[in-house]
Amino acid sequence: MQAIYVQENELRSYCQRAFEAYGFSNQEAEIITDVLVTADLYGIETHGSQRLEMYRQHIQKGYIKVGRQPEIAFETPISAVVDGKQAMGQLVGKFGMELAITKAKQSGIGMVTVRNSNHYGIAGYYSNMALPHGLIGVSMTNSFPIVVPTYGRSPMMGTNPIAVSIAAEPTPFYLDIATSVAAVGKVEVCNKKGVDLPTGWGINEQGVDELNPKHLIDCVRSRMGGLYPLGGSQELFGSHKGYGLAVLVEFLTASLSQGTTANHVQESDVMGVGHYFMAIDPKLFGNPDEITRHWSKYLQELRDSEKALGQTRIYTHGEKEYETEAILCERGVPILPKTIEEMKQLAEQLNIEWNIAA
Structure with a gap:
C-alpha cells in the first residue's frame, strides 16, 4: 500500500482547523497539532495524524x-x-x-x-x-x-x-x-496495510501467538489477549x-x-x-x-565502533528521528490511503475545508 505524501504546512493547517472545530482554542489546537505533526516528521506514523480517528472517538465518547x-x-x-x-x-x-x-x-x-x-x-x-x-x-x-x-x-x-x-x-x-515488543499503533498500521504481524508480537485469547492484526486489536479491546512485553513471551x-x-x-x-x-x-x-x-x-x-x-x-x-558483518552504520538514539525530520520537511509526510480517507470523512463531519492535495 503506497503512502501519499502531504506537505507539512498542509497537514498542520488541517489538524489545526480540525481541533478548533472541536472547540479547542487556537493556542490549544496549535499545541495538539505540533505534537502530532512532530511524530509524523520523526517517522513515527503510529502516533501522528493516523491518531486523528482515535481522538475523534474519545472526544465523542466523553473521555476527552x-x-x-x-x-x-x-x-x-x-x-x-x-x-x-x-x-x-x-x-x-x-x-x-x-x-x-x-x-x-x-x-x-x-x-x-x-x-x-x-x-x-x-x-x-x-x-x-x-x-x-x-x-x-x-x-x-x-x-x-x-x-x-x-x-x-x-x-x-x-x-x-x-x-x-x-x-x-x-x-x-x-x-x-x-x-512492549511493539506499539499498538504498529498493529493498527499493519491492519491498514493488510499485512500479517511478525511472529512474537502478541498473544490471542487462546494463549498462542496471533498474526492477524485485526484479531489482535479485537483481543485487546475485549481484554483477552494483547502485546508481549519487550523481550517477547519468555524469560x-x-x-x-x-x-x-x-x-x-x-x-x-x-x-x-x-x-x-x-x-x-x-x-x-x-x-x-x-x-x-x-x-x-x-x-x-x-x-x-x-x-x-x-x-x-x-x-x-x-x-x-566495529560494525557487525554486513553492516555499515551504528546509530545512537535520536539520529534516525532528526535525519528523517530533515527529509520529510522537504519531501512531505507519508500518510496511508486509509488514514487519508479517515481525514476526509472527519473534514466532512466537522464541516471544515479539505485542503490536502491527495
Missing part, C-alpha cells in the same frame, strides 16, 4: 473533555501531582513538563506525576522540551491495557513508553521506547525485563499520582491515563558543558 484545564493537586518545591481533569492529553502533558522544567530551574530537579489524563502522543515530545533550557528531560505514560505480563494472556499494562532526552553533539540523545529472551519496566512506569504514572493503573483505565466514562515527567539540571553534577563533551565523546565512540 474539551475546555478542561489541568490543575495542581499537591506540590513541593521539587515535585507535584497534577489532576488532568480529563483534558486533552497533549495539553496536560505540556502543562506537566513545563511545571517540571520550572521546578528544575529553581531547585535543580523537578518531578511531576499526573492522573486523570488522556493519550498524550509521543513521550519524547515532552522529554525534548527540556533541551532548550539546558536540562535533561524524562517522560513516561501508561495507557489502556494492551500488554500482557510474562506468561499471562490478559493485558495488565499499557505500552508504557519511557523517553529520555540529553544534550549532545552533533545531535541530542533522544530515547523514546515502548516497554529466555528477556520478557521479564520489559514486564518489569512496564510495571515501574505504572508506579511512577499511576501509583505516585494515586490515579489509575492500566488494568482499570477506561472502565467507565473516564479514561484515567497517568503520566510522569522529570527535568534535571546537569549543574547538580558539575559543569554542564564538560558533561556534554564527555557524553558526546562516548556517543561518537559508539558510532565509530
Whole structure:
C-alpha cells in the first residue's frame, strides 16, 4: 500500500482547523497539532495524524473533555501531582513538563506525576522540551491495557513508553521506547496495510501467538489477549525485563499520582491515563558543558565502533528521528490511503475545508 505524501504546512493547517472545530482554542489546537505533526516528521506514523480517528472517538465518547484545564493537586518545591481533569492529553502533558522544567530551574530537579489524563502522543515530545533550557528531560505514560505480563494472556499494562532526552553533539540523545515488543499503533498500521504481524508480537485469547492484526486489536479491546512485553513471551529472551519496566512506569504514572493503573483505565466514562515527567539540571553534577563533551565523546565512540558483518552504520538514539525530520520537511509526510480517507470523512463531519492535495 503506497503512502501519499502531504506537505507539512498542509497537514498542520488541517489538524489545526480540525481541533478548533472541536472547540479547542487556537493556542490549544496549535499545541495538539505540533505534537502530532512532530511524530509524523520523526517517522513515527503510529502516533501522528493516523491518531486523528482515535481522538475523534474519545472526544465523542466523553473521555476527552474539551475546555478542561489541568490543575495542581499537591506540590513541593521539587515535585507535584497534577489532576488532568480529563483534558486533552497533549495539553496536560505540556502543562506537566513545563511545571517540571520550572521546578528544575529553581531547585535543580523537578518531578511531576499526573492522573486523570488522556493519550498524550509521543513521550519524547515532552522529554525534548527540556533541551532548550539546558536540562535533561524524562517522560513516561501508561495507557489502556494492551500488554500482557510474562506468561499471562490478559493485558495488565499499557505500552508504557519511557523517553529520555540529553544534550549532545552533533545531535541530542533522544530515547523514546515502548516497554512492549511493539506499539499498538504498529498493529493498527499493519491492519491498514493488510499485512500479517511478525511472529512474537502478541498473544490471542487462546494463549498462542496471533498474526492477524485485526484479531489482535479485537483481543485487546475485549481484554483477552494483547502485546508481549519487550523481550517477547519468555524469560529466555528477556520478557521479564520489559514486564518489569512496564510495571515501574505504572508506579511512577499511576501509583505516585494515586490515579489509575492500566488494568482499570477506561472502565467507565473516564479514561484515567497517568503520566510522569522529570527535568534535571546537569549543574547538580558539575559543569554542564564538560558533561556534554564527555557524553558526546562516548556517543561518537559508539558510532565509530566495529560494525557487525554486513553492516555499515551504528546509530545512537535520536539520529534516525532528526535525519528523517530533515527529509520529510522537504519531501512531505507519508500518510496511508486509509488514514487519508479517515481525514476526509472527519473534514466532512466537522464541516471544515479539505485542503490536502491527495
